[in-house]
Amino acid sequence: MIWQFDLIILTLVVISGIAAISIRDLLGAAVLFGAYSFMMCLAWAVMGAVDVAFTEASVGAGVSTVFFVAAVFRTSRRSKD
Amino acid sequence: MQEMMEVFLARYNYWVVIFLMMIGLYAMIAKNNLVKKIIGMNIFQTAIILFYVSIATKRDASIPIIGHGHDGHHAILVADYMNPLPHVLMLTAIVVSVATLGVALALAIKAYQQHDTLEEDEIIEQLKVEYLNQP
Amino acid sequence: MKKFGLACILLFGAVLLYGTMDFPVYGDPHSPASQHVSDYYIEKTIEDTAVPNIVTAVLADYRGYDTLFETAVILTAGFACFFLLRRFRRPPPKFRLYRHLDTGITLIFEEGAKEPVDSDEFMRIDSQWVPYDLIIQKAAGLVVPFLQLFALYVVAHGHHSPGGGFQGGVIFGATIILIAISNDLRSTSRRISESISAKMASTGVLIYAGTGTLCLLLGANFLDYGVLSQLINVSPIMARSHGILLVEIGVGIAVSAVMIWIYYNLASAGRHDEGL
Numbered sequence: 001m002i003w004q005f006d007l008i009i010l011t012l013v014v015i016s017g018i019a020a021i022s023i024r025d026l027l028g029a030a031v032l033f034g035a036y037s038f039m040m041c042l043a044w045a046v047m048g049a050v051d052v053a054f055t056e057a058s059v060g061a062g063v064s065t066v067f068f069v070a071a072v073f074r075t076s077r078r079s080k081d
Numbered sequence: 082m083q084e085m086m087e088v089f090l091a092r093y094n095y096w097v098v099i100f101l102m103m104i105g106l107y108a109m110i111a112k113n114n115l116v117k118k119i120i121g122m123n124i125f126q127t128a129i130i131l132f133y134v135s136i137a138t139k140r141d142a143s144i145p146i147i148g149h150g151h152d153g154h155h156a157i158l159v160a161d162y163m164n165p166l167p168h169v170l171m172l173t174a175i176v177v178s179v180a181t182l183g184v185a186l187a188l189a190i191k192a193y194q195q196h197d198t199l200e201e202d203e204i205i206e207q208l209k210v211e212y213l214n215q216p
Numbered sequence: 217m218k219k220f221g222l223a224c225i226l227l228f229g230a231v232l233l234y235g236t237m238d239f240p241v242y243g244d245p246h247s248p249a250s251q252h253v254s255d256y257y258i259e260k261t262i263e264d265t266a267v268p269n270i271v272t273a274v275l276a277d278y279r280g281y282d283t284l285f286e287t288a289v290i291l292t293a294g295f296a297c298f299f300l301l302r303r304f305r306r307p308p309p310k311f312r313l314y315r316h317l318d319t320g321i322t323l324i325f326e327e328g329a330k331e332p333v334d335s336d337e338f339m340r341i342d343s344q345w346v347p348y349d350l351i352i353q354k355a356a357g358l359v360v361p362f363l364q365l366f367a368l369y370v371v372a373h374g375h376h377s378p379g380g381g382f383q384g385g386v387i388f389g390a391t392i393i394l395i396a397i398s399n400d401l402r403s404t405s406r407r408i409s410e411s412i413s414a415k416m417a418s419t420g421v422l423i424y425a426g427t428g429t430l431c432l433l434l435g436a437n438f439l440d441y442g443v444l445s446q447l448i449n450v451s452p453i454m455a456r457s458h459g460i461l462l463v464e465i466g467v468g469i470a471v472s473a474v475m476i477w478i479y480y481n482l483a484s485a486g487r488h489d490e491g492l
Contacts, residue, residue, distance in 0.1 A: 003090060010097045017101055017124050021108040026116050033120055040127050048163045049134045050144050050378040051271045055175050056127075058383050062390035063475055064123075064179055066397075070483040070492055071186040072116065075193040079114040080200055095236040102232075103225040111221030139250060140243040145270040146378070147262055157262070159255045160245045165270040166254040169279060172271070173286045176382060176471075180293030183478040187297045190485050 005046055013039045026072045026079055034065035094135040101128035113201045115189045119182070126178045130171045137167040265456045267375045275380065276460040280439045283463070284428070287421050287470050294417055294474035301486035314338045341400075356398035363391045371468045375457065381464030382471055389475030401484055401491025410480055410488070413473040420470025427462050 016039055020032040037060025045053040105128060108121025145165040147157065189199065196204050240247035257274055267273040275283055312331060315322045317339055325331050332338040371384030396404040428439040436443040441459025442452040450458070483491045 007093065010094075014097065014100060014104075017104050020120055020124070021104065021112065021117055026114070029117065029120060033123070036124070037127070040131065043131065044134050047134055047138050048142065048144050049137065049168050049171075050146075051269075051380065051383075052130070052134055052168050052171050052175070054378045054383050055172055055386075058386040058390070059175055059179050063386055063393070063479075064182055066390075066393055066479065067183060067186055067482055068116075068120075070479065071190055073483070073492055074190050074485045075116075075199055079117065081113050081117075091241040092236055092239065094242050095239055096233065099229055099232045099236070103229045106228070107221050107225050110224065111218045135242065136240070136247065136249050138243050139245040142245070144378075145258070146376075147268045147270065157259050159258050162258050162270070164250040164254045165257055165274055167249065168271050169274045172275060172382065173282060176286050177289055180290050183293050183482070184296045184300075186482055187300045187478075190482065191300055194485070 002046070006043070009039060009043045009046060013043055024079055024081070026077050027069065030065060030068035030072055033068060034061060037061065037064060095132070098128050098132040098135070101125075101131070115192065115199045115201065118201075119185045119189065122185070123178065123182060126174070126181075130174055133167040133171050133174075137164040139163055264453065265460065266453050267457055267460060269375055269377065269380075271378075272374050272380045272460065272464070276463045277441065277456060280428070280463065283467065284421075284424055284439070287424055287467050290471055290474050291417050291421055294414070294477045297478045297481045298414070301481045303486045306487050306489075313341050315341050340402075353398050356394055360391050360395060363394075364388060367391065367468075367472075371464055372461075374464055375460070381467030384464075385468035385471030386475060388468065389472040389479075392472075392476045393479050396479065396483070397492050401480070402489060404491075405480060405488055408476065410477060413476045413480075416473035417470050417477065420466045420468070420473065423466030423469065424463050427459060427466070431459075 013036065016032055016036040020029055020036050023029050023032060037056060041053045041056040041060065044056065102125055105121045105123075105125030108124065109118050112118055112121065139160060139162075142161055142163050145163050145168065147162070192204065193199055196207050198204060198207075240249075244250075257270060257278065261267060261270050261273045265273050265277055267277075310327060312325045313322055314325060314332060315338065317337055322341070323338075367384045367387035369384075370379040370387060371381055374380035374384070392404070392408060427441070431440050431443055432438050434443045434446060441456045443455075444459055445452045445455035448455060448458065480488060
């Protein structure tokens, strides 16, 4: 549990979280949400929770992002804010 | 300076978790779009999972899988392995969050089919007009 | 609303930051969370169950009751998406598009025209004009068997490495979603129909609850796998290990089927005719 590594990854987590809710294009928000999920998985792997990281990697990249893209495809892609 | 570094290193994980929780809560309250609100809900959920996982860590400990598994001749020291109990609880939490995400997106698609928009203020306007025009 | 939201979160954030002054230090081995019960789990897992992965043993054996209802929650989410979105009687579309495979010309058939159904030369495409790409289709088709083998490996090897039923189930469901994305949704739902996946999901929960009831019928508590040694002829410790494996298989089947089911309903908004 190296604290420098931890801090860099947590900074990336916060940046992708803020970006995912500020972007106006909903498809871009779905992709950034996938990136946020992947950074969280790395953070948990550094903290030693390998089972939780495995689950978040498979769920976040395999299933959660696909559900978001499917829902954005069926509704509109633009948002006012 | 050294003291501030020590205070920071002792508690920075909690500060990051609180920051992420507030980002998620802001997205749920203040954004107009339904899909942004759902993204905010998921950010909130993963921030709570990060909190639980970070209190399960121990300094200089290894992952909770016992190597040299089946001989049992080595004594198993508790301080050598990370705490497995919050990991178990958080596996259930991730499962529940993906189930909630599926149902929330189904509700958003249904709302779009009824009102033809995903913005919250336009939906409220349409509902007001409908309520005022009912016989 | 935005200013109110900003003021709210700043107030909350300040109060919570003040509250963290009393929390235990990051990485402390003597924090209150790491005492009492988790010491017992770390020390006694190998003696009681012969499973080196402590998280899998706690999830499926010591806290198996929670995992049973977590699987039931996933099944309920599948049912909820089905009841919200599914439309069986849909009005016929105004026009259908067919593409000639050799030349690439796309034809539009209005209502009442005679369409080349089940023909080798014409292929029906979605109304969003999603292009037909041979490379993606064949490449995904080559990769899918290896992914499914990896998913089965993750389920079976959950005792010794990170993994287990839930992770393997999600990867297996994701392979079927990959087939549905690279080909079109109609042909995939003809092979793995919605009714099959709904029945498999229910079967997964039935396997889990059935193992618990089997232990009940043999005379011990619900989900107490030690008594399965009367049926299988091994020691009670190995019977607990095999009970964990059986339960993980049930969870994997249920989770993979529900992922496929929710994807079918979300990607086509309930109509099951067009997908991503």
